[in-house]
Amino acid sequence: MKYFIGTxxxxxxxxxxxxxYLQKKxxxxxxxxxxxxxxxxxPDLAHKVANxxxxxxxxxxxxxxxxxxxxxxxxxxxxxxxxxxxxDYYTASMARKHNDANILCFGARIVGKxxxxxxxxxxxNSEFEGGRHQRRVEKIDI
Numbered sequence: 001m002k003y004f005i006g007t008x009x010x011x012x013x014x015x016x017x018x019x020x021y022l023q024k025k026x027x028x029x030x031x032x033x034x035x036x037x038x039x040x041x042x043p044d045l046a047h048k049v050a051n052x053x054x055x056x057x058x059x060x061x062x063x064x065x066x067x068x069x070x071x072x073x074x075x076x077x078x079x080x081x082x083x084x085x086x087x088d089y090y091t092a093s094m095a096r097k098h099n100d101a102n103i104l105c106f107g108a109r110i111v112g113k114x115x116x117x118x119x120x121x122x123x124x125n126s127e128f129e130g131g132r133h134q135r136r137v138e139k140i141d142i
Contacts (some may be wrong), residue, residue, distance in 0.1 A: 002059040004052040006032045007047035008071070011108040013037070016114060018062060021120055046068030046074035050081045053087035053102055061103035075103050079141050087111060092122030100128040100137050 003022060007015045012034055016142075019029045035042045042065045043091045049061040061083075063071035068085045075083035083103035084095030087110065096100035104123050111119065 002028045002030065002056060003062060004030050004032055004049045004056075004059060005062045005064075006049040006071075007034055007064040007108070008045055009034060009037050009039050010066035011017040013110045014064060014113065017113055018064070018116065018120070021117065024134040025124065027124075042070045044065070046071045047078070047084075050075045050078040051102065054078060054080050054136070059102075063103055063105045064108050065105075066107055066109040068105040069109065070104040072103075075105065082137070082140060086119050086123070087117045088115060089122035092119045094128040096123055096126035097129050098133045098136075099140075100133070 005015060005019060019031060022029050030073040032052060033045055046063055049063055053059050053061045063075055063083065065071045072083045072085040077083050081103055082099055083105050084099060084101035085105045086095055087106065092104060098130045106116065106119055
């Protein structure tokens with residue numbers, strides 16, 4: 001499993017923490033930017049990660065901005081992307097189980113490192129359940 005990660009300037013400070021966390025679990029991570037705290041436009045990074053996920057079958061993405069809202073909105077403009085804004089273990093787990101989310105979004109200004117670990121665990125420890133949820137997921141891309 002390969003993950004693509006992107007942040008804007010607000011998410012830059014926690015990006016290395018997330019990358020290190022995933023790599024310790026044996027997950028390959030490709031950093032698509034940004035690379036400093038200098039102001040950037042979050043849609044540019046959201047589109048870069050969404051395109052990478054769509055072009056690399058079986059991969060997933062992580063997007064981080066101040067609130068997570070902008071990143072999730074921009075990423076969800078791509079057909080086939082299901083970017084979920086998650087705030088805790090439960091929302092991350094349900095995003096995978098019921099929505100087959102392929103991009104995890106969260107806000108660096110909303111959650112601390114302890115909660116980020118919990119969000120990542122909820123995401124990584126959950127698989128899409130299919131069944132009745134498959135029909136619903138299919139109705140997302142119209």
